[in-house]
Structures are given as structure tokens and as C-alpha cells.
Amino acid sequence: MKVRTAVFGAGLMGREHLRALAQVEAAEVVAVFDPAEGAAAKAAAELGVPEAYTDLDELMKAEEPEYVVVASPPLFHAQQSIAAFEAGAHVLCEKPLCMDRAEADAIVAAAKKAGRLFTMGFQIRQSRVDRALKQFIAEGGLGQVYHTRVWGGHIMNYPWGRFHHRREFSFGGVMAATIVHILDAALWVLGCPEPVTVSASCFRRLDKMPDPPINFVGGVEEVTVEDFSHAHVRFADGSSMSIDGNWLMHPTSRGMGFEVLGVLGVAKEGSAIVELERKSEIVPHELAADPDPQDRTVAEHAEFVAAIRGQGEAQVRFAEALAVQRILVGIYESAAQGREVRV
Ligand SMILES: NC(=O)c1ccc[n+]([C@@H]2O[C@H](COP(=O)([O-])OP(=O)(O)OC[C@H]3O[C@@H](n4cnc5c(N)ncnc54)[C@H](O)[C@@H]3O)[C@@H](O)[C@H]2O)c1
Incomplete structure (x- = not known):
């Protein structure tokens, strides 16, 4: 079964993730979320995503994604990553991780508590x-x-x-x-x-x-x-x-x-x-x-999705992100x- 995936944020990088994920055989993008009026709907229509949401809780309840890509502004990275972990999803969070040290510790604690995988968007x-x-x-x-x-x-x-x-x-x-x-x-x-x-x-x-x-x-x-x-x-x-x-x-x-x-x-x-x-x-x-x-963002998702399926490990370790x-x-x-x- 393909890994049900949702992307948070439909800006430059959210769209780049949607484009890349469409090329990852083992993943299926089910929804995109962006609170700005029309942003998620426009990205969904242009990039072939079935559902668009302006409410994150609604998305999580209706779609139950197994994999969440957090590509919102950094102010929202901690709250959205933690919400995803608590709902049982694995998370790729864009850089920078979050706004301070306490948020970083909270993300790591939430991932460990949920027993979910974590990585970051570091294409190098x-x-x-x-x-x-x-x-x-x-x-x-x-x-x-x-x-x-x-x-x-x-x-x-x-x-x-x-x-x-x-x-x-x-x-x-x-x-x-x-x-x-x-x-x-x-x-x-x-x-x-x-x-x-x-x-x-x-x-x-x-x-x-x-x-x-x-x-x-x-x-x-x-x-x-x-x-x-x-x-x-x-x-x-x-x-x-x-x-x-x-x-x-x-x-x-x-x-x-x-x-x-x-x-x-x-x-x-x-x-x-x-x-x-x-x-x-x-x-x-x-x-x-x-x-x-050929494409580092595609490769990044392919590796992480494989790790979610138990083949290989997540690229970024907690100690490295911290x-x-x-x-x-x-x-x-x-x-x-x-x-x-x-x-
Ligand atoms: N890995 C990379 O190479 C790379 C490149 C560019 C940006 N980024 C990162 O990606 C993230 C997004 O940057 P961007 O360049 O796409 O910004 P952007 O300004 O192009 O888009 C940001 C989007 O987030 C939306 N947004 C606002 N509040 C939100 C919320 N609460 N939840 C979800 N979405 C919300 C906005 O409406 C907008 O559509 C940042 O963390 C940035 O550092 C990474």
C-alpha cells in the first residue's frame, strides 16, 4: 500500500514537495493544507492533488495521513510537526527546524513518544x-x-x-x-x-x-x-x-x-x-x-518513504537536528x- 501523504504549506517549497512526491512510486499525496484563501486549492488543481484544506485539524481527521511534510513558515513548524506526530504520522520538517531550543526539544520528545520517524529537508x-x-x-x-x-x-x-x-x-x-x-x-x-x-x-x-x-x-x-x-x-x-x-x-x-x-x-x-x-x-x-x-528532493522523499516502510533509516538524526x-x-x-x- 502506498504511503498516504499530506503537505502543509502551498508556497514555493510546499509546491516543490508536491512536484517531487508525484514522482515517488511508494507515496500517494492525498491532501495539501494552506490557511491562505485559495492557496491550497490552486496548488491542488495545478499539481493533481485530490483534496485541499484551509483547516489543518479537518485534514488530519478526514485524511489520516501516514506521512506529513511540514513546509509552512518556521513559526508553525513545531506546532504542526507535534500535531502530526500526535496523530500518528511520520514527519519531514522543512528547515530551519523551529523558532528556539525549547520547540526543538518538544518536537524530538513528541516524535519519540509517538514512535514515529522524523527527517528534515536537507537536500545536500x-x-x-x-x-x-x-x-x-x-x-x-x-x-x-x-x-x-x-x-x-x-x-x-x-x-x-x-x-x-x-x-x-x-x-x-x-x-x-x-x-x-x-x-x-x-x-x-x-x-x-x-x-x-x-x-x-x-x-x-x-x-x-x-x-x-x-x-x-x-x-x-x-x-x-x-x-x-x-x-x-x-x-x-x-x-x-x-x-x-x-x-x-x-x-x-x-x-x-x-x-x-x-x-x-x-x-x-x-x-x-x-x-x-x-x-x-x-x-x-x-x-x-x-x-x-537526478533529483535530490525526489530522492529525499523516496528514502524517507522507504524508511517508513521499514527499509533503511531516516536521513536526519535527532542529535543532528538539535x-x-x-x-x-x-x-x-x-x-x-x-x-x-x-x-
Ligand atoms: N529545502 C529548501 O531548499 C527550501 C527552499 C525554500 C524554502 N524552504 C523552507 O520551506 C518553508 C516554506 O518556505 P517557502 O519558501 O515555501 O515560503 P513561501 O512564502 O513561498 O510560502 C509559505 C506558504 O505557507 C503558507 N502558510 C502561512 N501560514 C501557514 C500555516 N500556519 N500553515 C501552513 N502554511 C502556512 C502561506 O500561505 C504560503 O503559501 C520554510 O521553512 C522555508 O525555510 C526550504
Whole structure:
């Protein structure tokens, strides 16, 4: 029997999930929910979903989905994920997980209590090269890892929509919405070292620009998130991480990625070549990796649906989701307090 699936939120990402789920043989999308008048009905009509709802409780009672995809603004992630777990569904929650640490703990507690599976929408984890790199590092191929550089953002571009630029809905700006992807991937590849402290600064450049690029719905006066941030994280194993996020990057900036510095060399996200070092020479080591899936969102759902059916495991572990959330919360606390904070 196919896994009865519902999607919460019919915006950009909700629609992307609907498109991807239609290609997953083992899943059947039965309904979409969005409280905005007409949004769910329009997405349902365009993407071939049988039922559209503007009331979440009604959907849960009438459709009894086994799998729920939470693609609403982050303000609603915790309440909707917990409602889904309590109704017996498995959950894929979009990033960022939620608005603070207490909500994150509550999501994990609800999943454990219900005995349901949980994952998040982190498509970089579908990279087969990164999976091979994770294994290479776990086997000691880089020796002791002492530092990881993480960076990313957009070229002069806040995300489109009504929510991403408003902290009360989004939890944060470039760090919570964009860096969260590459931060999760870096922590996962490293084997999830325990974060201990974070020191960060946040800055908003948009409202200081004479001619700001605005492609979201609203004006500069509504913006309450950072568009630039730098953070330093210390881990319990003695290693560290630097994180740079920028939504208003110069056009020639390097896009998004991470590099891992180990005592034996350097590895870069997405690259099959690890640069091992002998004295001053670079000795390239090629990772053996399967080809990437054609569509990472389809692959993400296919893996999770298989896990729901008892074949394989959910991609994102609770400890990993919590580590990412603790670092993000630490970034905003540290920036607000102007000092290093424990996470
Ligand atoms: N994984 C990715 O690559 C990726 C990319 C973009 C967005 N996202 C994430 O997806 C989520 C949605 O972002 P988006 O870009 O689709 O935003 P969006 O602004 O395009 O759409 C948000 C939708 O949520 C609806 N909504 C409002 N309140 C709601 C509620 N209480 N319950 C359900 N829906 C509600 C809105 O009506 C709107 O249709 C966010 O968490 C975002 O960070 C992930």
C-alpha cells in the first residue's frame, strides 16, 4: 500500500514537495493544507492533488495521513510537526527546524513518544560524494579534524515571499534560512561533533544601501533579520568551525560550501578529490562515490518513504537536528549579547 501523504504549506517549497512526491512510486499525496484563501486549492488543481484544506485539524481527521511534510513558515513548524506526530504520522520538517531550543526539544520528545520517524529537508545530504567523504573522515582519512570553514548565501538576493525577511515568522535571516543547509551538511559529514560555544555577529546591510535589491513581498521597513553574519563555533573534541553567511554577496563571491581541515589534508564539499598533504606536496586522493540521484528532493522523499516502510533509516538524526538548532540559537543569542555563549 502506498504511503498516504499530506503537505502543509502551498508556497514555493510546499509546491516543490508536491512536484517531487508525484514522482515517488511508494507515496500517494492525498491532501495539501494552506490557511491562505485559495492557496491550497490552486496548488491542488495545478499539481493533481485530490483534496485541499484551509483547516489543518479537518485534514488530519478526514485524511489520516501516514506521512506529513511540514513546509509552512518556521513559526508553525513545531506546532504542526507535534500535531502530526500526535496523530500518528511520520514527519519531514522543512528547515530551519523551529523558532528556539525549547520547540526543538518538544518536537524530538513528541516524535519519540509517538514512535514515529522524523527527517528534515536537507537536500545536500543526497550528495553521493559527500556521503563518501563522510565515510572517509569517519575512517580517519583526514586524520584529526581541527577546523571546518562553512560559507554561503545568495548573490544580492533575499528569498522571495512574505515571511523570510520577518524574524517573527522565520526565526532568522541568512543563517537560519540558507546557511542552515550547508551547516547541517558540514556537521553530518564531520560525524556531528558536540557544539559547546558560539560567538557571532549579525548585520543588516539592506536598509543601509542607497538602492536596495528588494524581490520579496514588502518593504525595507519590514525587515527584521540579518543578511550578513559571521560565527565561530567550538566543539567538545577541540575542533572549531567558522561560518560566513551573506544574502547580499558581491557577484564574484564564491557560492556555498565547506572545507574540512584535518592534520593529513583538506577536503571540500562536493569534490571527489581530497587534497592530502605530504610535506609541501599535495597528493590527490579520489573518493569512490556512486552517481548523484537526478533529483535530490525526489530522492529525499523516496528514502524517507522507504524508511517508513521499514527499509533503511531516516536521513536526519535527532542529535543532528538539535545540534544545528543549538548553533543557530547560539548565533542569535551571541550576536544580541555581544559575547560568546554556551550552547
Ligand atoms: N529545502 C529548501 O531548499 C527550501 C527552499 C525554500 C524554502 N524552504 C523552507 O520551506 C518553508 C516554506 O518556505 P517557502 O519558501 O515555501 O515560503 P513561501 O512564502 O513561498 O510560502 C509559505 C506558504 O505557507 C503558507 N502558510 C502561512 N501560514 C501557514 C500555516 N500556519 N500553515 C501552513 N502554511 C502556512 C502561506 O500561505 C504560503 O503559501 C520554510 O521553512 C522555508 O525555510 C526550504
